[in-house]
Amino acid sequence: MAPSDLLDLTTLQNLVELDDGSHGLVQEMIGIFREDTPHRIEDILQAAADRDAEAFSRAAHALKGGSGALGARTLRARAAELEALGRGGSVEVGLDLRAQLEALFQASLAALEAYVREGESRQA
Numbered sequence: 001m002a003p004s005d006l007l008d009l010t011t012l013q014n015l016v017e018l019d020d021g022s023h024g025l026v027q028e029m030i031g032i033f034r035e036d037t038p039h040r041i042e043d044i045l046q047a048a049a050d051r052d053a054e055a056f057s058r059a060a061h062a063l064k065g066g067s068g069a070l071g072a073r074t075l076r077a078r079a080a081e082l083e084a085l086g087r088g089g090s091v092e093v094g095l096d097l098r099a100q101l102e103a104l105f106q107a108s109l110a111a112l113e114a115y116v117r118e119g120e121s122r123q124a
Helices: 009-018 024-050 053-070 073-087 097-123
Strands: none
Touching: 009 024, 009 053, 009 097, 024 053, 024 073, 024 097, 053 073, 053 097, 073 097
16 A cells, blocks of 8 residues: 555644654654554454454544544544444454554554655755
């Protein structure tokens, strides 16, 4: 997937502008995203294993929020789908949910890091 498919560049640009053109805020948020997202994914998977639709929806909502705040568009969209599924009382997501979420997370993380590198090289 292309970075433009994975990322909401408007959100990222707004974060850079909030930081007076620097990428420090985005870098800090990427650090939190890198650390926090695997836990969010595990919460979703555990809720699915427990067949707890309410916990599943809450965990997906948390992933959606964290992803959206940083502009990880595709991961946010998948989390929104999962949240809606859980709100509807279901946790039926198929066998590949772990691989799917981890792949989206890793691709989003790589695209975010590339965005920062590119932005910093333009500043130099």
